[in-house]
Amino acid sequence: MYTKQDEQQLYKQAKDLLALTAVNDPAATIDQLKTIINFADWKYYVQDEPVLADIEYDQLFKQLKHLEGAFPELLTEDSPTQRIAQGISERFPTVAHLVPMLSLDNTYNADDLSDWDRRCRELAGTDKIEYCVEPKYDGASISLIYENGKLVRGATRGDGVMGEEITTNIRQIKSIPLAADFLKDGVGQIEIRGEVVIHKETFAAFNQQRTAEGLAPLANPRNAASGTLRMLDPEEVRKRRLSAVLYHISYYTQQGEKPEALNTHFGSLQWLYSLGFPTPVKEMKRFGSIDEVIEFCHAFEERRDDLPYEVDGLVIKVNSFDMQDKMGMTTHHPRWAVAFKFKARQATSKLRRVEFQVGRTGSVTPVAKIDPVPIGGVTVSSISLFNEDVVREKDLHIGDTVLVERAGDVIPYIVKPLAELRDGTETEIEFPKNCPVCGEALEKPQGEAVWRCINISCPAQVVERIMHFASKDAMDIRSLGGANVLRFYENKIVTDIPGIYHINWDEVKGWEGFGAKSVSNLKQAIENSKQQPLNRLIYGLGIRHVGETMAKTLANAVGHIKELYDWTEEQLIALEDVGPKVAASVAHFFHAHENRHMLDLLEKEGVNLANQLKGHAGVEGELSGKTFLFTGTLSHFKRSDAEVMVEAKGGAILGGVSSKLNYLVVGEDAGSKLEKAKKLGTVNILTEEEFLALIQS
Numbered sequence: 001m002y003t004k005q006d007e008q009q010l011y012k013q014a015k016d017l018l019a020l021t022a023v024n025d026p027a028a029t030i031d032q033l034k035t036i037i038n039f040a041d042w043k044y045y046v047q048d049e050p051v052l053a054d055i056e057y058d059q060l061f062k063q064l065k066h067l068e069g070a071f072p073e074l075l076t077e078d079s080p081t082q083r084i085a086q087g088i089s090e091r092f093p094t095v096a097h098l099v100p101m102l103s104l105d106n107t108y109n110a111d112d113l114s115d116w117d118r119r120c121r122e123l124a125g126t127d128k129i130e131y132c133v134e135p136k137y138d139g140a141s142i143s144l145i146y147e148n149g150k151l152v153r154g155a156t157r158g159d160g161v162m163g164e165e166i167t168t169n170i171r172q173i174k175s176i177p178l179a180a181d182f183l184k185d186g187v188g189q190i191e192i193r194g195e196v197v198i199h200k201e202t203f204a205a206f207n208q209q210r211t212a213e214g215l216a217p218l219a220n221p222r223n224a225a226s227g228t229l230r231m232l233d234p235e236e237v238r239k240r241r242l243s244a245v246l247y248h249i250s251y252y253t254q255q256g257e258k259p260e261a262l263n264t265h266f267g268s269l270q271w272l273y274s275l276g277f278p279t280p281v282k283e284m285k286r287f288g289s290i291d292e293v294i295e296f297c298h299a300f301e302e303r304r305d306d307l308p309y310e311v312d313g314l315v316i317k318v319n320s321f322d323m324q325d326k327m328g329m330t331t332h333h334p335r336w337a338v339a340f341k342f343k344a345r346q347a348t349s350k351l352r353r354v355e356f357q358v359g360r361t362g363s364v365t366p367v368a369k370i371d372p373v374p375i376g377g378v379t380v381s382s383i384s385l386f387n388e389d390v391v392r393e394k395d396l397h398i399g400d401t402v403l404v405e406r407a408g409d410v411i412p413y414i415v416k417p418l419a420e421l422r423d424g425t426e427t428e429i430e431f432p433k434n435c436p437v438c439g440e441a442l443e444k445p446q447g448e449a450v451w452r453c454i455n456i457s458c459p460a461q462v463v464e465r466i467m468h469f470a471s472k473d474a475m476d477i478r479s480l481g482g483a484n485v486l487r488f489y490e491n492k493i494v495t496d497i498p499g500i501y502h503i504n505w506d507e508v509k510g511w512e513g514f515g516a517k518s519v520s521n522l523k524q525a526i527e528n529s530k531q532q533p534l535n536r537l538i539y540g541l542g543i544r545h546v547g548e549t550m551a552k553t554l555a556n557a558v559g560h561i562k563e564l565y566d567w568t569e570e571q572l573i574a575l576e577d578v579g580p581k582v583a584a585s586v587a588h589f590f591h592a593h594e595n596r597h598m599l600d601l602l603e604k605e606g607v608n609l610a611n612q613l614k615g616h617a618g619v620e621g622e623l624s625g626k627t628f629l630f631t632g633t634l635s636h637f638k639r640s641d642a643e644v645m646v647e648a649k650g651g652a653i654l655g656g657v658s659s660k661l662n663y664l665v666v667g668e669d670a671g672s673k674l675e676k677a678k679k680l681g682t683v684n685i686l687t688e689e690e691f692l693a694l695i696q697s
Ligand SMILES: NC(=O)c1ccc[n+]([C@@H]2O[C@H](COP(=O)([O-])OP(=O)(O)OC[C@H]3O[C@@H](n4cnc5c(N)ncnc54)[C@H](O)[C@@H]3O)[C@@H](O)[C@H]2O)c1
Pocket: 040, 041, 044, 045, 050, 051, 052, 053, 054, 055, 057, 058, 084, 085, 102, 103, 104, 106, 134, 135, 136, 137, 138, 140, 141, 194, 195, 247, 315, 339
């Protein structure tokens, strides 16, 4: 579509236009604006890779609208102001929407809203307008068609007239009913509009995983939702756990009497809700005047972070459908609705320097230090740049003015440098060839994006590893936090993990903050940690790719940690959720001589290395001798809690399906484990309810 040179050229033109103060040749400027907006739309909607900040895009769009208004003879039908978007890739078949999907007109403040209200009253020919206000969900829009009560088609917005047919992917979204009883109200065919969103938590977890794999995180939940909807593998779509909110009926056929609810926007969303659809019935509010709407908008903006998903504003709609019809639409947006946009969570600041942090696995992460800037209620001064590829791709320089975004609770992110503001004093970001802490030459394994210090005794890594071992979710040694670990390390009191268990307390005596009381608390916390369950110890060892859940899986698979010395990668892969990457990393860890030596030392110090809930050491109870395994998504309880319940009654958890397994408890979307258990024919398969009945009997 565009060559690399084209892209650079267009990007430069966009910058020039943004800086433009006077228009000498309107026809030429309009042409340029059209070309650039088409390009930005393509990057944004098709590639999911915005090249401009939203504020910049909006500014260019306004500029074009303004020029076309001043020179109506230059307005052409193919202008981006005359249609909605450019959003069709070649990945999916193209389908026509029953009714075009329009965009929304935007307002940014109370004055804009009052103006809009005045126009509404003129168009409607009355002063009595009821408004309905609901969140403006920041995701990707979709259109669904149901026929005779069944979901028959799902599509993206595309260019508004034509969308991409993505029914299979839509079916992976749990909150969208595959069938609904429209026929009871005589509705045969219906087209419903809505937004697919990704919850902030899911988004954060997803990005965490990406960065752990050395990939750059996605910029915001909106890009993530839109990108996910258009993935070719529905299984991957399912895993990303998208949600949907539906907020508009665009078309329906009706036999018999129309339900009363279908006379207003508010009523129609309640009607959809009663049929099983996720509509914003809880958030939606009705008001009789624009002043009340404005007050609500301001109050809502204050609370925007309390919602589990991103909203970038509110949408105000005229409630009566008759009135909506009377008011009509432009080619771009309906006249009976308007968006009230919240303040952007973007800011600009100066990139002062880049620091390189060495993590516990030796990964060297560049961290941008910027002039402190407030964004959405917090002051941002430090931003991870993830890896060298990210820095090079973004073409960041020291001294650059950078555009920073912080979407909701999500970690701050550098969107891009504002290259047009460079004055020539900017300098390249130099990546160190050697570890900034121990001086060892850094290495970058093939296929990886991250440079690593592979010196196993690199002080930075040792300190990070000790901190991780003592941390709350690992061995939970209170008051052995970062500052104390560093102090102990620098004074050679604790130089490795086992060292925690033979601190020379005489040397610590008299240190500031180490009074008798503190020392006795710390001693007790260290002593207590020796009895932590095996999964915490495994997590605390800081094995690459082994998070808390994986540590539980590993702990449950063995009676003693040293059993893992003999496990092959194939055996590990047979465990739930263990993939080749994790298996290789775990096998590698337990084969390494120095790690085995460390475990010997810990054992000598009296640290628990056994799975006490397993085998002969287990508790006696009604479930003694019985084995359990959980699979699929559980909705009634957390897997870890259920496992504890089983173990408390003397039962044991197995790592995989085998002839030794007595009970398989299945949640939603159980996969290969369930298949295997069915094939074996010896396993009792329980639903969550059946399991609860069994355990509570
Ligand atoms: N950075 C870039 O290069 C670039 C490029 C193109 C567009 N953009 C951004 O996208 C904006 C335009 O995008 P848009 O056309 O999707 O418009 P929009 O985001 O301004 O608003 C319209 C959309 O809001 C959504 N929406 C969410 N909740 C809704 C509700 N309750 N009722 C109705 N609609 C609801 C719908 O999907 C609708 O299509 C621009 O203003 C710009 O900020 C940026």
